[in-house]
Amino acid sequence: MPDTLSLEAAEGYSAEVLLTTILQQHANSPVCLTCSFQAEDMIVLALLKKHLPDVPVLFLETGYHFSDTYRFRDQIAAEWKLNLVNVVPKKTVEQQESEFGILYRGDPAKCCQLRKVEPLVESLEPFEIWFTGLRREQSPTRKNLKKVEQHRLPSGKTLLKVSPLADWTWAQVWEYTGKHGLSYLPQYDHGYLSIGCEPCTAISVDPANPRSGRWSGKKLECGIHTFSERAE
Numbered sequence: 703m704p705d706t707l708s709l710e711a712a713e714g715y716s717a718e719v720l721l722t723t724i725l726q727q728h729a730n731s732p733v734c735l736t737c738s739f740q741a742e743d744m745i746v747l748a749l750l751k752k753h754l755p756d757v758p759v760l761f762l763e764t765g766y767h768f769s770d771t772y773r774f775r776d777q778i779a780a781e782w783k784l785n786l787v788n789v790v791p792k793k794t795v796e797q798q799e800s801e802f803g804i805l806y807r808g809d810p811a812k813c814c815q816l817r818k819v820e821p822l823v824e825s826l827e828p829f830e831i832w833f834t835g836l837r838r839e840q841s842p843t844r845k846n847l848k849k850v851e852q853h854r855l856p857s858g859k860t861l862l863k864v865s866p867l868a869d870w871t872w873a874q875v876w877e878y879t880g881k882h883g884l885s886y887l888p889q890y891d892h893g894y895l896s897i898g899c900e901p902c903t904a905i906s907v908d909p910a911n912p913r914s915g916r917w918s919g920k921k922l923e924c925g926i927h928t929f930s931e932r933a934e
Contacts, residue, residue: 712850717866718749720849724831724864725753731830731862734758734787736822739775740897741875742835742867744884747782749866750833756785760825763788764817765795766806766899770888778885789825791817806901823856836865839872840896 707715707723715723725733735750737743737759750757761775779786791798798805798816805813826832838847849868854860867875872895879886889897895906 707850709848709850709852713848713869715849717745717870721746721749721833721864721866722753724850724862728831728862732828733831733833734760734826734829735833736760736762737835738762738898739771739778739887740835741879741884741886741890742837742870744778744835744886745875745878746833746835746866747784748882748884751782755783758787758829759784760787760789760822762818762822763790764899765791766817766901768889768897768900768903771897771900774885774887781885787825789821791821806899810902826855826861827857827859830861832861832863834863834865835867837867837870837872837875839870 707727712720733750733754735743735747735757737747738761747757747759759779775786778784793801793816798813802809802812805816832853836844836847838844847865847868849865851863851865852860853863878884887894887897893905894903897903
């Protein structure tokens with residue numbers, strides 16, 4: 703195992719070896735995971751908790767999630783004794799809708815900016831390592847995703863963004879989930895492939911593009927993985 707891991711070398715590491723290597727080489731760095739409790743996030747969470755039982759788990763509490771998502775989040779938080787951090791926007795749903803109307807219908811980009819991106823940016827500031835469950839196969843917008851990237855926040859702070867499952871297929875995700883007996887969101891059993899806020903999530907129209915069911919096909923990203931600038 704090298705003393706330092708280059709971004710290029712990281713591509714050859716398996717998910718578990720990469721995660722272990724990053725944690726060993728950055729042993730004193732504060733770590734977090736952004737987690738929507740989708741299948742990929744559950745895998746990375748399970749791997750992380752082997753090393754960091756109290757890793758902060760950042761859940762973007764938009765106020766618009768499926769009731770099943772909230773129930774699943776609370777179930778897993780209790781069963782796994784998670785250090786769950788519910789990241790909330792500055793305005794409640796009621797305040798936002800009173801001021802701007804139903805943004806997820808008229809301006810979904812602004813809704814995501816207010817309820818996801820801005821709260822996430824602030825919540826990431828204390829951390830040096832940011833783990834995600836992102837995969838290249840999830841969307842054309844993620845095809846160039848690297849397993850390890852340096853990202854610069856709007857404040858100028860740079861942190862390491864690690865996506866151990868970047869090269870995994872959907873089949874690998876479910877093989878691992880079944881093999882290790884991991885719980886999963888019930889929406890998958892109803893045909894959903896990508897699960898976000900309820901008003902903006904439908905069953906994918908293109909099986910080759912799991913995120914095609916998000917935002918009625920008008921966009922593929924909410925912005926939480928596109929707001930920051932790669933700092934390589």
